[in-house]
Amino acid sequence: MSENKLNPDTRERILDFAEREFMAYGYEGTSMRMITSAAGVNLAAVNYHFGSKEGLLREVFRRRLGWLNGERLRVLTTLEEQAKGTPLKPSQVLEAFFGTLLRIGEDDAHGGMTFLRLLGRTLTDPAEFIRTFFASEYAEVIERYKLALFRALPDVPRAEIVWRLHFMLGAMSYAIAGTDVLQVITGLGIGDAAGEALDAKSEAKKLAERLMPFLLGGLRAPLPSAMAAAKRAAPTRRRASDLAEKKR
Amino acid sequence: MSENKLNPDTRERILDFAEREFMAYGYEGTSMRMITSAAGVNLAAVNYHFGSKEGLLREVFRRRLGWLNGERLRVLTTLEEQAKGTPLKPSQVLEAFFGTLLRIGEDDAHGGMTFLRLLGRTLTDPAEFIRTFFASEYAEVIERYKLALFRALPDVPRAEIVWRLHFMLGAMSYAIAGTDVLQVITGLGIGDAAGEALDAKSEAKKLAERLMPFLLGGLRAPLPSAMAAAKRAAPTRRRASDLAEKKR
DNA sequence: GTCTATATTCAGATAGAC
DNA sequence: GTCTATCTGAATATAGAC
Numbered sequence: 001m002s003e004n005k006l007n008p009d010t011r012e013r014i015l016d017f018a019e020r021e022f023m024a025y026g027y028e029g030t031s032m033r034m035i036t037s038a039a040g041v042n043l044a045a046v047n048y049h050f051g052s053k054e055g056l057l058r059e060v061f062r063r064r065l066g067w068l069n070g071e072r073l074r075v076l077t078t079l080e081e082q083a084k085g086t087p088l089k090p091s092q093v094l095e096a097f098f099g100t101l102l103r104i105g106e107d108d109a110h111g112g113m114t115f116l117r118l119l120g121r122t123l124t125d126p127a128e129f130i131r132t133f134f135a136s137e138y139a140e141v142i143e144r145y146k147l148a149l150f151r152a153l154p155d156v157p158r159a160e161i162v163w164r165l166h167f168m169l170g171a172m173s174y175a176i177a178g179t180d181v182l183q184v185i186t187g188l189g190i191g192d193a194a195g196e197a198l199d200a201k202s203e204a205k206k207l208a209e210r211l212m213p214f215l216l217g218g219l220r221a222p223l224p225s226a227m228a229a230a231k232r233a234a235p236t237r238r239r240a241s242d243l244a245e246k247k248r
Numbered sequence: 249m250s251e252n253k254l255n256p257d258t259r260e261r262i263l264d265f266a267e268r269e270f271m272a273y274g275y276e277g278t279s280m281r282m283i284t285s286a287a288g289v290n291l292a293a294v295n296y297h298f299g300s301k302e303g304l305l306r307e308v309f310r311r312r313l314g315w316l317n318g319e320r321l322r323v324l325t326t327l328e329e330q331a332k333g334t335p336l337k338p339s340q341v342l343e344a345f346f347g348t349l350l351r352i353g354e355d356d357a358h359g360g361m362t363f364l365r366l367l368g369r370t371l372t373d374p375a376e377f378i379r380t381f382f383a384s385e386y387a388e389v390i391e392r393y394k395l396a397l398f399r400a401l402p403d404v405p406r407a408e409i410v411w412r413l414h415f416m417l418g419a420m421s422y423a424i425a426g427t428d429v430l431q432v433i434t435g436l437g438i439g440d441a442a443g444e445a446l447d448a449k450s451e452a453k454k455l456a457e458r459l460m461p462f463l464l465g466g467l468r469a470p471l472p473s474a475m476a477a478a479k480r481a482a483p484t485r486r487r488a489s490d491l492a493e494k495k496r
Numbered sequence: 497g498t499c500t501a502t503a504t505t506c507a508g509a510t511a512g513a514c
Numbered sequence: 515g516t517c518t519a520t521c522t523g524a525a526t527a528t529a530g531a532c
Binding site for chain 1: 524525526527528
């Protein structure tokens with residue numbers, strides 16, 4: 001991780017350690033003193049380099065999201081060029097959007113699991129400046145991917161696709177945040193809150209393998225209207241074993 | 249909502265307004281002075297009634313989660329008695345767990361959308377005392393529902409079911425939190441951050457109708473191993489229109 | 497760019513009168 | 515139970531020497 005590199009650049013050191021502290025204690029729960037003392041730099045350096053604590057948080061995210069969302073746009077553009085005008089498959093769109101994010105978990109150069117967890121935890125922060133910041137950072141990439149999903153699922157009402165994109169973001173966000181009741185109870189998870197897991201990279205890989213099928217299953221689930229219609233016609237009685245056997 | 253009732257009980261008034269303020273600004277972002285001045289009670293009353301700010305947050309959640317999780321256990325027990333030893337359907341288990349929660353959104357007596365949003369936002373809070381509190385509050389209900397899902401899906405590896413329960417909790421949590429980038433961009437959502445939406449109850453109902461099929465689709469998605477096997481045998485090429493037409 | 501020292505505000509908590 | 519007044523610590527931010 002970054003703290004082993006002995007980065008001599010004060011600005012980058014602050015960003016690296018702010019990322020860790022914000023991840024572990026949240027924005028409001030982290031003081032600038034915690035960050036600067038962990039990073040071994042002077043307190044006043046934060047205001048010199050970033051203007052304010054808010055400015056620091058924004059820069060922490062801009063550094064990572066700039067790369068991530070640029071990559072997402074690039075990958076989607078490449079896929080669309082290869083498809084030569086035909087719609088992409090839903091699985092391709094999801095892989096481009098969520099796969100690109102999840103691979104950061106295995107890649108410390110772009111933040112690794114520390115950044116993923118920070119992102120997951122911050123996406124539900126109610127602070128106004130955080131929400132408007134995310135909105136502007138994500139605007140372009142969300143718009144492009146929404147359109148790609150509309151094309152990939154031409155027979156599904158667009159409002160429904162937006163709902164499901166919303167749910168997929170939630171499942172992903174919460175999973176990478178790694179702070180839920182299940183983890184505390186079952187011990188299953190993607191690392192401990194204190195910092196790195198012993199084997200964060202293989203955990204990140206397992207997470208991606210489990211999450212992608214779930215998201216695709218949710219996206220392609222029967223619509224509420226279809227379910228209601230089916231129920232009227234003949235009440236369904238699905239067997240649990242369908243799930244394990246199905247290879248369609 | 250509660251603030252219209254002119255609740256004369258100081259203790260309950262504090263809980264009602266703490267719920268609103270914590271929802272809107274987060275735990276760390278809300279001061280006791282914000283809560284007491286909004287509630288029109290004395291600052292010292294919080295420490296008198298709840299001992300500390302942490303004690304107040306715990307009581308805010310205990311009041312709602314006590315009822316919710318009791319209800320969840322009761323509903324599951326009833327379903328299992330009716331089934332007379334046969335496994336429940338996955339959809340029944342999900343309806344009991346998530347449906348019971350989502351109906352709170354239409355029921356101000358148990359917190360309404362204010363509480364749902366607070367819950368969604370707080371479930372990813374990294375603060376240690378919050379995480380351990382939730383873990384103990386949820387331990388019993390999670391254990392019971394995990395076992396119900398194991399019985400409902402006997403052919404699916406248990407670890408896989410736990411992963412998917414985790415993802416479902418995430419999709420639900422984020423959806424009820426109502427603070428994501430999509431909402432800001434699309435305007436679609438379950439209400440504004442300032443407080444109630446104009447029609448919070450019908451929004452809550454729409455959310456439940458959209459979320460339940462998504463969760464069921466995710467839970468029942470092909471397993472990663474099955475997908476890999478299918479891909480080896482014959483690369484899938486699903487049509488997008490499957491989704492809209494399928495009535496199985 | 498980096499540091500010390502400090503200004504200013506605000507937080508949670510409590511003592512003690514009523 | 516409720517109130518006023520206050521203690522104590524900690525937060526962000528900045529002025530100004532080096």
